[in-house]
Structures are given as structure tokens and as C-alpha cells.
Amino acid sequence: MDAPSRRLALPALSAVLAFAVCAPLLGRGFVLSYDMVFAPRQYFVPDAFGLGSTLPRSVPADAAVALATTVLPGDIVQKIVLLLAIFFAAFGAGRLVPTEHLGTRLVAATAYAWTPYIAERLFIGHWPLLLTYACLPWIALAGLAARKHEPNSLPKLVIACAPAVLTPPGGILAAAVMVVAAGSRRLWQTVPLAIALNLPWLVPTFLNAGGTFSDPDGVTAFSARAESWGPALLSVLGLGGIWNAETVPGSRAVPLVPVLTLVIVALAIAGLWPLAQRWGKAPVRSLTALGVLGVLLASLATLPGGDALLTAATRYLPGAGLLRDAQKWVAWWALPLAVGFALAVEAAAAKLKTAQGRVALVTAAAVFPLLTMPDLAWGGWGRLGTAQYPADWRVVSEKLGDRPGDVLALPLSAFRGFAWNDGRTQLDPAPRVLPKPVLMDDTLQVGAERIAGEDPRIGDVRAATSARELTAAGIGWILVEHGTPGYVDPRLLADATRVWSGEWLTLYRTPGVPAVKAISWTPALLANGVALTLLCVALLCRMLPMRTLGRGRISPPRKE
Numbered sequence: 001m002d003a004p005s006r007r008l009a010l011p012a013l014s015a016v017l018a019f020a021v022c023a024p025l026l027g028r029g030f031v032l033s034y035d036m037v038f039a040p041r042q043y044f045v046p047d048a049f050g051l052g053s054t055l056p057r058s059v060p061a062d063a064a065v066a067l068a069t070t071v072l073p074g075d076i077v078q079k080i081v082l083l084l085a086i087f088f089a090a091f092g093a094g095r096l097v098p099t100e101h102l103g104t105r106l107v108a109a110t111a112y113a114w115t116p117y118i119a120e121r122l123f124i125g126h127w128p129l130l131l132t133y134a135c136l137p138w139i140a141l142a143g144l145a146a147r148k149h150e151p152n153s154l155p156k157l158v159i160a161c162a163p164a165v166l167t168p169p170g171g172i173l174a175a176a177v178m179v180v181a182a183g184s185r186r187l188w189q190t191v192p193l194a195i196a197l198n199l200p201w202l203v204p205t206f207l208n209a210g211g212t213f214s215d216p217d218g219v220t221a222f223s224a225r226a227e228s229w230g231p232a233l234l235s236v237l238g239l240g241g242i243w244n245a246e247t248v249p250g251s252r253a254v255p256l257v258p259v260l261t262l263v264i265v266a267l268a269i270a271g272l273w274p275l276a277q278r279w280g281k282a283p284v285r286s287l288t289a290l291g292v293l294g295v296l297l298a299s300l301a302t303l304p305g306g307d308a309l310l311t312a313a314t315r316y317l318p319g320a321g322l323l324r325d326a327q328k329w330v331a332w333w334a335l336p337l338a339v340g341f342a343l344a345v346e347a348a349a350a351k352l353k354t355a356q357g358r359v360a361l362v363t364a365a366a367v368f369p370l371l372t373m374p375d376l377a378w379g380g381w382g383r384l385g386t387a388q389y390p391a392d393w394r395v396v397s398e399k400l401g402d403r404p405g406d407v408l409a410l411p412l413s414a415f416r417g418f419a420w421n422d423g424r425t426q427l428d429p430a431p432r433v434l435p436k437p438v439l440m441d442d443t444l445q446v447g448a449e450r451i452a453g454e455d456p457r458i459g460d461v462r463a464a465t466s467a468r469e470l471t472a473a474g475i476g477w478i479l480v481e482h483g484t485p486g487y488v489d490p491r492l493l494a495d496a497t498r499v500w501s502g503e504w505l506t507l508y509r510t511p512g513v514p515a516v517k518a519i520s521w522t523p524a525l526l527a528n529g530v531a532l533t534l535l536c537v538a539l540l541c542r543m544l545p546m547r548t549l550g551r552g553r554i555s556p557p558r559k560e
Contacts (some may be wrong), residue, residue, distance in 0.1 A: 010105050014090035017113050018083045021122070024379045025082065029386030030075045032426040034247065034415075036125025038078040039433040040389060042066040046437055049524040050204025054442065054455040055214075055321070060200040060528060061128045061166035062432070075386075082122075085130040089113040092137030093338050098278040101346055103362035108342035112137065112334055114369035116227075116240030116252060119376040123247035123383060125427070126328075131163045132170035133331050136177050139164065140335060143181025144283060146190070154189060157182070158538035161197050165531075168205070169328050171198040176332065180286040196534050199527035205319065207523060214321025214454060216311045221446035222325040223301030230258035232302040236295055237265055239334055241327050243446070246425070249375045260372060268340030275336075275343050287336055294332030301326065321454070341365075387421040392502040393433050396479065399500050399507055400436050405476015405514030407434055408461060411486020412441035414453075419483050420504070430479060439475065465489075467496035471510040474517060478508040 025031050030038055042048075048063040050056030068077045093112030094105035121129045142156035157178055164174035175194035182190045195202070224232040224241035227248055235241035238261035240252055251257070276284040300306035300323075313320040345365040349358040375381045400407070409430045417423050431438040439461065442453030460473045467478065470492065478496055480488055482504050496508035 006102050009102055010094040010109060011087075011091055013106055013109055014087045014094070014113070017090050017110065018086040020377050021086055021118075021379065022079070022082050024382070025384060025386055026079055027386055028075060029388050031078060031082070031384055032387055032421050032429065033123060033384055033424055034125040034244075035427050036078075036127055037427045037429045037432050038065065038074045039069070039429060040074045040394075042069045042074065042432050043435040045431075045435070046519050046521075047431060049521070049528065050201060050208075051519050051521065051524055052437060052455075053439075053457050054453070055208065056168070056201045056204045058128070058167060059204060060531075063200070063528065064166055065432075078127075081127055081131065085127070085134045086113055086118065087134075088138070089118065089130075089134040092134065092141070093335075096137040096141055096335070097339050097342050098275065099343070099346060103349070103359070103366070104342045104346040107345050107362060107365045108338050110366050110369045111341050112338035114373065114376060115334065116235075116238060116242075116249065116373065117331060117334060119249050119373065119380065120240060120242040120244075120247050121328075122376075123249075123380055124242065124244055128166040128170050129173075129328055129331070131166065132173050133334070135160055135164035135174060136331060136335060139174055139177045140181045140287065143178050143183075143190070144279065146182040146186050147283060152541060154193070155538035155541040157190070158193060158197065158534055159542065161194075162535050165197045165200075168198075168201050168322060171201060172322070173329070173331055176290055177287075177335070180290050181283060183282065183286070193534070197531050199531050200524070203523050203527035214314050214324060215452040216314045217449055218321070218324045218444075218446075218451045219301055219310045219314055220307060221444075221449040221451055223307070224299050224327045225302075227252040228257050229255060230261075233295070233299045234258050234261055236298045236327060236330050237261055237333070239330055239337070241298065241330070243325060243327065249373055249380065251373045251375050254372075257372065264341055265337070267344040268337045271340035271342065271344030271347065272336060274347055275339060284336075291333035291336045294329040297323070298327045298330040385422060385424075387424075389429070389433070390420055390502075390504045392505040393429070395500060395502065396505050396507050397434055400434065400477060403476055403509070404516045405471070405510065406437045406439050406474055407477040407479050408470060408475045409438055409440040410478060410480045410488045410492070411484070412443075412458075412461070413484075413486045414440055414442050414444060416481065416484040418481075418504070428481070430481070434479075436477070438479075465491050466494065467492055467508070467510045468512065471512045471514050474514050475510055476514040478510060480506040480508070482506070 042062065042065045044063065044066050046052050048066055050059040065077060090109035090113035094109040097105050097108045099105065117133060118130065138160040139157065142153055142160045146153035146157060161174045161178060165171040175198065178194055179187065179190045222243045224236050225243055225245065226232045227235040227240050232241050242248060272284055272288060301310050310323055313323060345362060349361045352358045352361060379385065407430065409428055414428060415425055416428050417425055428440050431440065439457055441458050442455050444451040457473065464470050478492065493508055496510050499507045499509050
């Protein structure tokens with residue numbers, strides 16, 4: 001293979017993997033699955049900056065999407081995000097491996113990008129975590145460069161982290177890899193950078209410190225689960241184990257999977273030795289320790305005493321709700337797992353006497369993840385699909401106008417199942433489609449468990465017996481969504497005025513003038529401004545390195 005072909009092989013494979021997953025989703029329309037809700041146009045409402053009455057779980061992701069949809073239609077933005085997440089996950093893992101062998105890079109690419117983590121987070125709709133996962137190899141690369149004091153390494157770190165910090169979990173995942181990869185001698189630089197990049201969600205979280213407690217019952221409901229005959233810990237070691245059984249690929253239940261997981265883990269551990277010889281022992285030890293921490297956090301609720309520990313933390317420590325759905329932290333383990341596995345395959349191939357044997361082994365290792373989990377391809381074998389929003393949503397958006405007051409979405413449920421989306425379970429789209437803040441019941445039903453939400457205003461809504469009481473609670477509009485399960489209390493609509501009704505939506509106006517609470521935008525705008533300024537400075541440093549600026553100075557004329 002000539003040099004240009006070798007350079008193109010890794011990005012070409014990365015593109016093939018991305019299109020293999022997303023091909024059926026690339027037509028016009030929206031992929032609406034569980035938490036993945038994009039809108040034709042998203043708005044800069046207070047909740048997009050964490051200034052609502054609940055925790056800033058999707059901050060600044062909602063603001064970033066609102067900005068993007070001012071330029072491109074929302075479905076195009078969504079498709080770009082999904083394609084780039086898988087592409088850069090594979091491409092970054094291939095670049096991260098310290099090797100001259102193209103085959104080793106290809107093995108790392110598929111081992112990192114074709115995983116249960118990607119599949120389960122895609123199916124449950126956690127697209128910001130997919131972006132974070134894609135950024136981790138690039139953050140590790142930039143962090144290792146910073147450890148070696150290479151020029152422009154810190155701007156590279158900032159740029160690599162920017163897409164990863166769109167949510168609190170993503171920000172923590174990215175910050176930990178940044179700090180660990182760059183090493184202890186760079187803490188005075190990496191820690192401030194991590195804090196500055198995460199300010200958009202840190203600031204509203206601290207301003208809402210009194211409301212940062214989550215229902216302790218969620219610890220058990222959202223704990224990792226076994227996907228085959230092995231324990232949950234074994235599923236987590238294989239980068240699976242998400243709490244929602246409906247989002248798990250069917251191939252994960254094959255009885256051979258736990259055995260294959262142990263084999264892959266053993267090979268990855270063996271591959272850490274050649275990795276330490278090339279990177280040095282310190283960074284390998286640190287990244288591996290971080291990966292082990294991720295495995296322990298992900299499976300802690302299933303270990304002896306772990307459930308009680310996490311329940312106590314959630315009950316008494318502000319922000320400990322981040323430890324719910326702890327399987328997301330296993331993303332740290334994916335880095336040493338993929339890189340170690342690739343280097344172990346390289347070492348095994350080097351012992352083979354024939355070139356054909358080496359090529360066969362590397363090829364088998366590269367396609368191994370695809371063969372063991374084929375149901376990630378083609379949108380999860382048709383699990384995901386596209387849908388168009390009915391025109392009702394556009395009409396309701398226009399009808400809201402400038403009248404003050406939030407919108408209450410009924411029935412009181414966080415999730416919907418519309419016929420226009422083939423009955424797929426999806427998060428209520430109203431908060432992202434409408435140009436006003438939307439109050440919805442964030443109580444979650446997980447099996448037989450009912451997990452209390454985090455929005456304190458829902459208690460007032462549940463206690464209300466008339467639209468006038470809703471007005472006093474700051475509600476100016478009631479949106480009834482049809483064709484989805486749930487009960488609507490007729491008393492709430494009795495003294496409300498129907499403004500518009502269609503096949504899927506009916507909009508009511510509450511009587512009187514809603515009591516609107518004043519919002520201070522300054523802290524959130526300052527926090528976002530600091531993060532954006534840091535990113536712009538990093539981009540400027542990459543585009544115009546300081547040495548280039550230095551060469552641009554006027555020199556005195558030389559003497560002849």
C-alpha cells in the first residue's frame with residue numbers, strides 16, 4: 001500500500017463505520033428516541049442556560065443546539081452530530097495508538113468505536129455523551145503532548161475538550177482524562193482550564209445549590225445491569241451494562257459474550273506493557289487507573305455495600321445525583337481497553353512468520369467487534385428511524401406570541417409515544433420545540449420504581465385544581481398533547497381558554513396574568529462568555545502560532 005493510501009485508510013474506515021450505523025437516518029427527518037430530541041429550531045430559553053427551576057442536566061448542550069439551528073435545520077444538525085461522533089471516535093482511537101503499523105490503528109479504531117457503549121448511548125439518545133466519548137482519544141493525545149511540553153499542546157487540549165463539555169457528565173469525563181494524561185506537573189494549567197470550560201453548567205448548579213439533591217431511589221433503578229449470564233461487573237468491563245434493558249443490543253445476551261469479554265480484557269492488559277514502553281509508565285498507569293475507577297463507579301451499586309453508599313451520598317451530598325446511571329463513567333475504561341487490545345494484537349502478529357498470517361490476524365481483530373455486535377449497524381437493525389414533526393408544533397409556536405408565562409405540558413409525563421414517530425418512546429419535545437419555557441413532569445417510571453423528579457414546581461402543579469391556580473404558579477399556557485398515553489385532569493382546563501386545537505396538540509391560555517419570576521441572566525452569560533473566550537483564544541493560537549507572529553515582525557534592513 002502506497003503512502004497516500006495508508007494515510008487515507010484510517011479516516012476511510014472511520015467514515016465507513018459512521019455510515020454503517022447512521023445510513024438509514026440520513027434522510028430528512030428527526031431521530032427521536034428516548035432522550036434524543038432535536039427540533040427544527042431550538043430557542044434560547046432560560047433552561048438552555050440552566051436558569052430554570054431544575055438541574056442543568058443539558059447545559060450548555062441546549063444553548064449550543066439553539067445556536068446551531070439558527071444556521072442549519074435541526075435535523076441536519078442532528079445528523080452531523082451523530083456522524084461526527086462515530087467518525088471521530090474511531091479516527092481518534094486510531095491516532096492515539098503509538099505505532100507505525102496501520103493495521104494496529106485500524107484495530108484500535110473498531111475496538112473503540114464499535115462498542116456497547118456507543119450502541120446503548122445511541123439507542124437511549126444520549127448524544128452529548130457520544131460526543132464526549134469521541135473526544136476522549138483526542139483529549140488524551142493533547143494531554144500526552146502537554147506532558148511532553150510540546151508547543152501549542154494547551155490550545156489543542158481546549159479545542160479537544162470543547163465538544164465534550166456540553167453536559168455535566170461529559171465535562172467531568174473530559175476533565176479527568178485531560179488532567180490524567182497531562183500529568184501532575186501540568187495541574188496548575190489543566191485544572192483551571194477544566195474549570196473554565198465547565199463554567200456554563202457549574203455556575204447555574206452552584207446558584208441552584210438548594211435544589212441539587214436527587215431521589216435516592218434512583219440509585220437502584222439506574223444501576224448497571226447484567227446483559228448475559230455473567231454479573232453486571234462483567235457487562236461493564238465489556239463497556240455495556242446500561243440500566244435500560246430496552247436500549248441494549250440483542251447480541252449482548254448471547255451466552256458467549258461474557259467469555260469473549262474476559263478474553264478481550266486479558267489481551268488489553270497484556271497490551272499495556274508495550275504501551276508503557278512507548279508512552280512511559282506514568283501516563284499508562286494513570287490512564288489505566290482512571291479506567292479502573294470508571295469500572296468501579298459504573299458497577300458500584302451492584303457490589304456489596306455499594307448501593308447503600310451511593311444512596312447515602314445522593315441523599316446528603318449536593319450533586320451526587322450525577323452518580324446515578326453510573327455506567328456512563330466506564331467511558332474512561334474504553335481508552336486502555338481499545339489501545340491495549342490493539343497493541344496486544346500487534347505483538348501477536350509480530351510473532352507470525354508469514355505476511356499472510358499477520359494480515360489475517362489483524363483483519364480478524366479489526367472485524368471482531370462488528371461480528372460480535374452486528375445489531376449496531378443500520379441504526380440498530382431498524383431500531384432507530386426518522387420522523388417529521390406534525391405542523392401542529394409550528395402553529396402552536398406561533399400562537400404563543402409575547403404573552404408572559406411558562407407552558408405546562410400535559411399529560412404529566414416526561415416521555416411520550418406518538419403515532420407520528422411510530423410509537424417510539426421519546427422525551428417530550430415541547431421544551432425544545434417551543435419558544436417559551438416548558439414545565440413538564442420529570443418523574444420517571446423505571447420498571448416498578450417511580451423516581452421523583454427534580455423540578456420543585458411540579459408539586460404545585462399536581463396540587464392545582466384549576467387553571468387559576470396554575471396562573472398563580474407562573475403558568476400562562478397549557479399544552480395538551482394528543483395520541484400519547486396519560487391522563488389530563490379536566491379541572492385544569494375548565495376555566496382556561498382554548499386558543500387553538502389540531503390533531504396532535506391543543507393550546508389553552510390560563511386566566512389572568514401569570515406571576516413571572518425575574519431571572520438574572522448575568523452569571524450564566526458571564527460563565528458562557530468565559531468558556532467561549534477560552535475556546536476562541538485556543539483556536540486563534542492554533543491558527544496563528546506565536547512563532548508565526550514572531551516571524552511577522554518587521555526586521556531592520558540588512559547591510560549589503
